[in-house]
Amino acid sequence: MTSLFLGTLQRDLKLAFRRRSELANPLVFFVVVITLFPFAFGANAELIQLLSAGMIWIAALLASTLSLDGMFRSDYEDGCLDDLILASSPLGLLVLAKILSHWLINGIPLIIVSVLAGLLLSLSADTVLALCVTLLIGTPVLSLLGAITVALTVGLRNAGMLLSLILLPLYMPVLIFSVVAVDNARAGLPYTAELYFLAGILVLALTLCPLATAAAIRVRMS
Amino acid sequence: MYKWIHQFGSPKYFYDVSFRVSFWCGVVCVIFLLAGLYGGLVLAPADYQQGDSFRIIYIHVPSAWMSMFVYMVMAVSGGISLIWRIKVNEVIARSAAPLGASFTFLALATGSLWGKPMWGAWWVWDARLTSELILLFLYLGYMALVSAFEDRRTGARAGAILALVGVVNIPIIHYSVEWWNTLHQGPTVTKFSSPSIHTSMLIPLLLMWIGFMCYFFSVLMIRARAEILEYEANASWVRDLVNQSAKRRSI
Numbered sequence: 001m002t003s004l005f006l007g008t009l010q011r012d013l014k015l016a017f018r019r020r021s022e023l024a025n026p027l028v029f030f031v032v033v034i035t036l037f038p039f040a041f042g043a044n045a046e047l048i049q050l051l052s053a054g055m056i057w058i059a060a061l062l063a064s065t066l067s068l069d070g071m072f073r074s075d076y077e078d079g080c081l082d083d084l085i086l087a088s089s090p091l092g093l094l095v096l097a098k099i100l101s102h103w104l105i106n107g108i109p110l111i112i113v114s115v116l117a118g119l120l121l122s123l124s125a126d127t128v129l130a131l132c133v134t135l136l137i138g139t140p141v142l143s144l145l146g147a148i149t150v151a152l153t154v155g156l157r158n159a160g161m162l163l164s165l166i167l168l169p170l171y172m173p174v175l176i177f178s179v180v181a182v183d184n185a186r187a188g189l190p191y192t193a194e195l196y197f198l199a200g201i202l203v204l205a206l207t208l209c210p211l212a213t214a215a216a217i218r219v220r221m222s
Numbered sequence: 223m224y225k226w227i228h229q230f231g232s233p234k235y236f237y238d239v240s241f242r243v244s245f246w247c248g249v250v251c252v253i254f255l256l257a258g259l260y261g262g263l264v265l266a267p268a269d270y271q272q273g274d275s276f277r278i279i280y281i282h283v284p285s286a287w288m289s290m291f292v293y294m295v296m297a298v299s300g301g302i303s304l305i306w307r308i309k310v311n312e313v314i315a316r317s318a319a320p321l322g323a324s325f326t327f328l329a330l331a332t333g334s335l336w337g338k339p340m341w342g343a344w345w346v347w348d349a350r351l352t353s354e355l356i357l358l359f360l361y362l363g364y365m366a367l368v369s370a371f372e373d374r375r376t377g378a379r380a381g382a383i384l385a386l387v388g389v390v391n392i393p394i395i396h397y398s399v400e401w402w403n404t405l406h407q408g409p410t411v412t413k414f415s416s417p418s419i420h421t422s423m424l425i426p427l428l429l430m431w432i433g434f435m436c437y438f439f440s441v442l443m444i445r446a447r448a449e450i451l452e453y454e455a456n457a458s459w460v461r462d463l464v465n466q467s468a469k470r471r472s473i
Contacts, residue, residue: 166363173398219379
């Protein structure tokens with residue numbers, strides 16, 4: 001059971017590293033969106049700092065939605081999803097491996113780049129730390145919730161549009177808690193309560209989302 | 223008992239029964255809506271603070287209740303259709319979605335009509351308003367997903383999964399939005415902390431609520447009947463039905 005889990009993980013990571021240029025796209029998008037905000041609000045350092053948490057998180061939500069689009073697409077097109085259903089391990093576990101690989105490929109680099117974004121917006125070290133921690137807990141939730149939606153929409157006409165339409169409202173709680181945590185850190189207030197809420201959401205998503213994604217794949221492939 | 227429930231799973235039986243359900247719900251709906259409107263608009267006294275403009279609650283509150291109730295109907299029906307693969311439940315979940323979305327829209331629209339004179343703004347980023355708006359987005363997402371599938375049954379089952387995901391998410395969204403709002407408390411405060419509503423105002427509200435419920439079930443049945451005919455377009459009973467009505471028309 002574990003070997004199949006690790007095998008799926010390894011395969012996905014290997015596939016992703018074979019297409020390195022595609023890996024960078026969501027990150028470039030993330031930085032570009034963040035650069036847009038100062039143009040929209042004016043280069044007023046105080047105002048930018050005030051909005052920084054929300055800006056970075058909204059950019060992260062959009063970037064992760066874009067990167068999700070490809071999560072199951074090639075597997076859907078070449079029939080690998082059928083093989084996953086027929087595999088001897090439970091489908092939920094294999095889906096978890098795919099979600100984990102998606103997060104490793106997209107979530108981790110996003111966290112690293114967000115440090116740069118924090119410097120770009122001249123945030124203090126504490127604020128950047130809070131930002132990284134919220135991203136560390138929050139981005140897996142994005143991948144988990146996204147997996148359900150991607151499984152439902154893969155292969156449809158207009159799948160990308162549909163994906164963001166369905167997904168972004170579901171991201172609301174993660175956005176709220178993360179932004180409040182970063183804002184508190186910027187104001188020098190404690191933010192552990194928000195982190196606990198985020199962690200709670202992560203645990204709930206980790207338990208339920210793989211099962212829901214497995215159900216969604218079964219519906220799609222039946 | 224089981225047998226009695228089971229027969230509702232047959233599209234043909236459902237089609238026959240649902241006509242009567244739709245008709246009688248419609249009759250009850252008209253009676254209760256008229257009674258509720260008379261009670262609410264004529265008999266109930268004007269509010270000592272809000273004057274006559276409070277009377278919009280007779281539309282606003284029932285539609286807000288219905289917006290959540292319809293989502294539950296959709297999710298429960300979707301869950302049943304996923305577990306037991308009952309066609310009738312797929313149809314009910316699909317037909318309920320546009321109704322739920324319109325109740326949500328009605329609640330938002332009447333709320334903002336009332337908010338303008340009361341709060342001085344069409345829209346306030348209040349927790350209840352915001353979660354209602356997100357509920358509308360969830361309905362729209364469901365409808366977009368279901369209609370994107372060529373195959374109706376796959377679409378309905380994909381939608382059922384989404385509805386169940388939404389049911390788990392709605393409380394989380396609701397409480398996180400509420401929590402967000404208490405931190406960012408704006409200039410306006412909705413003070414409904416003491417739900418002390420006078421009986422003369424409450425009774426019309428309950429009448430309206432029953433009227434809205436019956437309206438929902440009546441229209442749900444009409445929509446579900448139309449959907450079922452499309453689902454079963456190749457079944458022999460539908461063909462017989464069409465032939466009969468064609469014959470009747472030619473006479």
